[in-house]
Amino acid sequence: MPLQFRSFARPDLLKTIHPKHLTSLLEPHRRFFEDRGFSVPAGAEQDLDCLALAGILGQPDEETPSELVEALYVIENFSDDQHFDELLAMAESVGLEVGEEETMVDRIRPSNPG
Numbered sequence: 001m002p003l004q005f006r007s008f009a010r011p012d013l014l015k016t017i018h019p020k021h022l023t024s025l026l027e028p029h030r031r032f033f034e035d036r037g038f039s040v041p042a043g044a045e046q047d048l049d050c051l052a053l054a055g056i057l058g059q060p061d062e063e064t065p066s067e068l069v070e071a072l073y074v075i076e077n078f079s080d081d082q083h084f085d086e087l088l089a090m091a092e093s094v095g096l097e098v099g100e101e102e103t104m105v106d107r108i109r110p111s112n113p114g
Helices: 011-015 019-034 050-057 066-078 081-093 104-108
Strands: none
Touching: 011 050, 019 050, 019 066, 066 081
């Protein structure tokens, strides 16, 4: 029986991740997505097709990158105010730069021009 990652098959969940950060999550797995007909944007300013991406993630196989699945799981389950400090500590412990000028919403969600 194949694994089902239903939560990642929700485009609305993927849209909550800032495009810059989602692109950086996908980039190391570019070949995996290209093999499935999905083009990872070269720059963060390009739109991501979250519906197509969710379709790929919703039908995982043995080639689905476990690191990406784990990262999306962490984002989904810990990206609320209660867990934000824990996420910052985890990011810093693996050497990720965390900009002081950004808020939690800026890091996770794209800004919506007024």
